[in-house]
Amino acid sequence: xxxxxxxxxxxxxxxxxxxxxxxxxxxxxxxxxxxxxxxxxxxxxxxxxxxxxxxxxxxxxxxxxxxxxxxxxxxxxxxxxxxxxxxxxxxxxxxxxxxxxxxxxxxxxxxxxxxxxxxxxxxxxxxxxxxxxxxxxxxxxxxxxxxxxxxxxxxxxxxxxxxxxxxxxxxxxxxxxxxxxxxxxxxxxxxxxxxxxxxxxxxxxxxxxxxxxxxxxxxxxxxxxxxxxxxxxxxxxxxxxxxxxxxxxxxxxxxxxxxxxxxxxxxxxxxxxxxxxxxxxxxxxxxxxxxxxxxxxxxxxxxxxxxxxxxxxxxxxxxxxxxxxxxxxxxxxxxxxxxxxxxxxx
Amino acid sequence: xxxxxxxxxxxxxxxxxxxxxxxxxxxxxxxxxxxxxxxxxxxxxxxxxxxxxxxxxxxxxxxxxxxxxxxxxxxxxxxxxxxxxxxxxxxxxxxxxxxxxxxxxxxxxxxxxxxxxxxxxxxxxxxxxxxxxxxxxxxxxxxxxxxxxxxxxxxxxxxxxxxxxxxxxxxxxxxxxxxxxxxxxxxxxxxxxxxxxxxxxxxxxxxxxxxxxxxxxxxxxxxxxxxxxxxxxxxxxxxxxxxxxxxxxxxxxxxxxxxxxxxxxxxxxxxxxxxxxxxxxxxxxxxxxxxxxxxxxxxxxxxxxxxxxxxxxxxxxxxxxxxxxxxxxxxxxxxxxxxxxxxxxxxxxxxxxxxxxxxxxxxxxxxxxxxxxxxxxxxxxxxxxxxxxxxxxxxxxxxxxxxxxxxxxxxxxxxxxxxxxxxxxxxxxxxxxxxxxxxxxxxxxxxxxxxxx
Numbered sequence: 001x002x003x004x005x006x007x008x009x010x011x012x013x014x015x016x017x018x019x020x021x022x023x024x025x026x027x028x029x030x031x032x033x034x035x036x037x038x039x040x041x042x043x044x045x046x047x048x049x050x051x052x053x054x055x056x057x058x059x060x061x062x063x064x065x066x067x068x069x070x071x072x073x074x075x076x077x078x079x080x081x082x083x084x085x086x087x088x089x090x091x092x093x094x095x096x097x098x099x100x101x102x103x104x105x106x107x108x109x110x111x112x113x114x115x116x117x118x119x120x121x122x123x124x125x126x127x128x129x130x131x132x133x134x135x136x137x138x139x140x141x142x143x144x145x146x147x148x149x150x151x152x153x154x155x156x157x158x159x160x161x162x163x164x165x166x167x168x169x170x171x172x173x174x175x176x177x178x179x180x181x182x183x184x185x186x187x188x189x190x191x192x193x194x195x196x197x198x199x200x201x202x203x204x205x206x207x208x209x210x211x212x213x214x215x216x217x218x219x220x221x222x223x224x225x226x227x228x229x230x231x232x233x234x235x236x237x238x239x240x241x242x243x244x245x246x247x248x249x250x251x252x253x254x255x256x257x258x259x260x261x262x263x264x265x266x267x268x269x270x271x272x273x274x275x276x277x278x279x280x281x282x283x284x285x286x287x288x289x290x291x292x293x294x295x296x297x298x299x300x301x302x303x304x305x306x307x308x309x310x311x312x313x314x315x316x317x318x319x320x321x322x323x324x325x326x327x328x329x330x331x332x333x334x335x336x337x338x339x340x341x342x343x344x345x346x
Numbered sequence: 347x348x349x350x351x352x353x354x355x356x357x358x359x360x361x362x363x364x365x366x367x368x369x370x371x372x373x374x375x376x377x378x379x380x381x382x383x384x385x386x387x388x389x390x391x392x393x394x395x396x397x398x399x400x401x402x403x404x405x406x407x408x409x410x411x412x413x414x415x416x417x418x419x420x421x422x423x424x425x426x427x428x429x430x431x432x433x434x435x436x437x438x439x440x441x442x443x444x445x446x447x448x449x450x451x452x453x454x455x456x457x458x459x460x461x462x463x464x465x466x467x468x469x470x471x472x473x474x475x476x477x478x479x480x481x482x483x484x485x486x487x488x489x490x491x492x493x494x495x496x497x498x499x500x501x502x503x504x505x506x507x508x509x510x511x512x513x514x515x516x517x518x519x520x521x522x523x524x525x526x527x528x529x530x531x532x533x534x535x536x537x538x539x540x541x542x543x544x545x546x547x548x549x550x551x552x553x554x555x556x557x558x559x560x561x562x563x564x565x566x567x568x569x570x571x572x573x574x575x576x577x578x579x580x581x582x583x584x585x586x587x588x589x590x591x592x593x594x595x596x597x598x599x600x601x602x603x604x605x606x607x608x609x610x611x612x613x614x615x616x617x618x619x620x621x622x623x624x625x626x627x628x629x630x631x632x633x634x635x636x637x638x639x640x641x642x643x644x645x646x647x648x649x650x651x652x653x654x655x656x657x658x659x660x661x662x663x664x665x666x667x668x669x670x671x672x673x674x675x676x677x678x679x680x681x682x683x684x685x686x687x688x689x690x691x692x693x694x695x696x697x698x699x700x701x702x703x704x705x706x707x708x709x710x711x712x713x714x715x716x717x718x719x720x721x722x723x724x725x726x727x728x729x730x731x732x733x734x735x736x737x738x739x740x741x742x743x744x745x746x747x748x749x750x751x752x753x754x755x756x757x758x759x760x761x762x763x764x765x766x767x768x769x770x771x772x773x774x775x776x777x778x779x780x781x782x783x784x785x786x787x788x789x790x791x792x793x794x795x796x797x798x799x
Binding site for chain 2: 082084085086087088090091094095097099278279281282283284285286287290321325
């Protein structure tokens with residue numbers, strides 16, 4: 001039985017309750033936070049379980065490494081308080097079912113790039129930055145065999161993740177790559193944060209895409225021509241699971257000569273793209289999301305951003321068109337890096 | 347083969363546009379569905395009404411069948427030459443004669459393809475649109491009307507055959523007739539209020555060949571987007587359609603459910619096309635739909651918003667042809683009250699399961715919830731006779747089901763036509779027979795279709 005490794009004593013000893021007091025979507029003071037987190041620990045109903053937008057940020061806010069977000073999600077499921085309507089949950093869970101054959105496992109010597117469920121974006125992994133890097137999950141028909149499942153945190157379904165994740169890990173491990181560079185934050189977060197938090201063994205070494213890109217850019221430093229753009233980064237929810245890798249965003253920007261604009265919703269204060277919030281059961285979720293996105297995009301615009309840089313394809317899908325309508329060009333980080341070394345993007 | 351007829355056809359349309367060669371007749375002997383091949387004796391491809399008229403006079407003289415063919419995409423065998431004869435491919439009669447932007451209509455020859463009209467309007471009249479069917483762009487305007495087709499403006503404006511301002515038809519005996527204001531020399535702007543003589547729509551070419559059409563056009567907004575909802579309980583689909591149609595803010599309303607991919611299995615996806623000239627207009631419409639009409643479903647957790655503001659994507663039932671390999675699929679279309687959706691879905695799953703075919707059902711709202719065009723698609727492997735047999739049986743069972751549940755079959759194949767006529771009021775049937783006999787005394791026009799015993 002897979003269980004969340006959670007030390008409630010760390011919460012009882014906490015004086016700040018940053019997990020809830022720093023939440024950007026609920027206005028909670030420390031006294032209230034103390035009461036509510038204890039309710040959640042004791043498997044009692046709490047307004048937090050109803051109002052959580054599932055942005056993952058409390059995983060980063062917690063000073064004690066105690067996985068408050070995983071706890072919230074698990075309790076939402078235990079108490080049958082899913083944030084999303086049941087049909088969306090059913091749809092999402094069924095989406096992850098592989099149905100077009102078994103993956104073809106080829107053993108890899110050295111590192112490999114894991115595209116997860118983003119095989120259709122394979123065209124983005126061209127050029128010098130990815131030269132010689134074998135790709136696993138390159139076939140869209142088989143990509144669900146590499147689906148990290150972490151999306152189900154938005155669905156209050158840790159049970160689904162825990163049930164399916166071991167087979168996914170087994171598939172990736174079967175390639176026997178020395179290390180696995182994950183194209184998406186979500187996959188990286190799964191294998192370095194979620195799996196250990198639930199006691200699931202991961203027999204391969206994971207590398208964050210941004211760390212990989214940064215090191216490759218260092219190798220190609222002579223070819224970099226500063227881009228001189230002003231950019232805003234749309235930080236994805238799953239980046240909260242690996243805050244130690246977030247500094248690579250600025251390091252890459254510095255290396256390729258783009259200026260990260262000074263704005264309010266950046267770093268720890270980043271706002272969710274709203275992809276799943278819009279569909280939540282809570283009254284007025286769609287309007288709330290539109291207002292949230294407007295606030296986020298105006299912040300980028302007012303700060304003078306010319307480009308909005310994405311890592312997460314879901315964020316791009318949600319905010320790409322709206323930011324473009326604001327006159328800000330959406331671009332993936334990997335494409336931005338390719339531009340810096342003089343390559344054309346897809 | 348009669349060499350006199352071949353020579354006469356060559357004299358009418360020119361050697362390049364007539365054929366009696368097996369390798370070319372082969373192409374016309376099949377459609378994409380389960381029907382057995384039916385070979386024409388000749389294929390002729392006329393360019394003008396006059397050429398077409400001459401072919402019809404020739405066919406009357408020789409008492410040889412005539413079968414008009416549009417895009418050849420009906421799937422149900424409607425345009426197969428069941429009794430041989432001259433197959434008339436209408437694709438060269440493809441002139442867009444006039445677009446009247448102020449009166450919002452397009453006068454076109456019947457062989458104009460949906461894709462050609464779509465592209466022409468987009469390039470030359472971007473504020474105008476016609477109701478585009480889901481069929482591939484090669485489907486023709488005339489063919490679509492001959493089967494009472496519907497398209498992506500069916501919710502606000504009804505069947506495509508409700509959008510006609512005037513028709514030109516060649517009768518089976520060769521006379522050219524016009525209907526609507528054009529018949530009195532007043533232009534092509536209205537079908538009404540002259541006496542109704544539209545005996546040609548829905549007949550599948552059995553009473554004459556449509557040669558020109560004045561088709562209503564509608565405002566085309568600058569931004570056209572797609573939103574998608576999902577529900578688990580099929581019983582909610584009619585209610586949600588009722589709520590959405592109450593505010594009349596969508597251009598197209600479609601529901602689908604299919605076994606493959608798993609994401610859509612036992613779930614009902616509702617696709618709503620929303621358009622506006624500005625973001626404000628779009629958001630105004632969405633507020634009425636989501637906050638005013640549907641919020642209770644979201645808050646109860648019985649329906650969810652999958653996505654909003656997506657690029658338009660046409661329903662692609664053809665993709666389901668892949669699920670059995672061998673690339674075949676055919677469907678039974680029907681028209682029912684919207685309230686019938688849950689039962690139709692359940693029966694569709696039952697029939698598909700019985701025949702080991704992954705189920706695929708689709709519905710499109712016609713008018714303000716006045717009806718739904720509901721279809722059951724059956725994939726089959728063309729190379730496997732057993733698979734074709736299963737699909738055929740499933741299609742016939744579904745035809746029977748439509749009548750049993752009080753619906754009507756849309757563009758029925760011969761089997762479906764027969765059971766529709768079996769259920770038809772005797773006096774109506776007699777009138778159909780009288781009309782057919784009067785218009786087509788030599789029974790040359792698409793014989794085998796809509797034949798009253």
